[in-house]
Amino acid sequence: MLALLLVSAGAQATQIQAGYTVVANETDPGLVIENMDIASNPFTFDLDPGDSVTFDLFKIWTNEGTVNGDDQDPMGIAVNFDFILPEVGGSTVSGDTVGNSVLFGLYQEGMLTWNGPADFFYGPFGDGQIQISLSDETFNEGLFGLDGGKRNGARVAATLSLIADATVAAPGTIAMFALALVGLGFVARRRRSGFDSTI
Template sequence: MRIMLSLAATAAAALMATAAGATTYIATYSVSAYGGSNGLDIETAYDANNPFSVVLNGNGASTSFDLFDIWTNEGSLDSSDLQHKDITVNFHFTSPGNQSGSVTGDTYGLNGQINEGVVTWDGPLVLNFGGTSLNITLSNQTFNANEDDRHQNNELNSGSWNDADVRATLTQTVTAGVPEPASWALMIGGFGMAGGMLRRRRLTAVTA
């Protein structure tokens, strides 16, 4: 009986873990952005561990963290800085499986009431890992903003101390069929009934 109850408890724990969909995601990442004189010169630095590791537990589970810093060392905007230049963040996952993909976007200077650098992203990256899929979105940001009276001279507050943090949001979707709570409750009940039947058989055998 104790053995059967132990098996039932083990099965319950395994089924609850499956139903929760807890998954560890481990990935390296790199950032490729424009650097040059014919556009806004972009600098970046890693903010998160590289590789980073996150655990998401269940369907719709999500987490957000600062992925990298972005800034420019340019002190003013010219016409070429207003052009949109490509930026790409590449991800390579080693857990729960080998998957790679990129999030792409644009960087450019904005000349108006506030002079600043801008990064905008085209859309999320979705990776499939068999039983789960992962949605990765990056936050749009402005950086090196100059909000004082000097904006008429197209000036920026240059340097890394006027940077912005680009945040990554990872959202998990459980795609594999997992038992409903009622289903695994019935299965556990079945283990208990089997244990009870074995116990009664033993008692009958002893009485005989």
């Protein structure tokens, strides 16, 4: 019976809209990170369940010229996603940035590694699922130092996937439920009135 009362919201493509904010290490100690939005902020895509889209989200770079000792300590980075559609809510992808120096400093680079994808659940039953994953990148690679600056940075790609659309009550079911509530209220009122008249 319940299967007849519930329908998937995915009869048409689901519009996904979200803004984003990159939070990275901006001062010493640690590798000092700069970033710039590439994608529209907020971005909007229409997806069917099982579909995904990959797009450049932001650019990352450092203006430092050398990987020093403190730059080799991992520092946190996060991208906060603020969903507007299909429902208001938030989700965060977190990771680390670090300076890497090998072969006695002959080769140096910045490295960005994410801890994993983030999920955003939505809908009246919490069964709608959007997943966001971000690409690991190396940036400002150079010989005998870092090739600093935005030009030598890297583009971080985002993959947005609609894992499952939310299940919602069918419109006819909602109307029947509302009528049933009105009917129950009417019956309760009549009983109360009948009870009061006998006192």
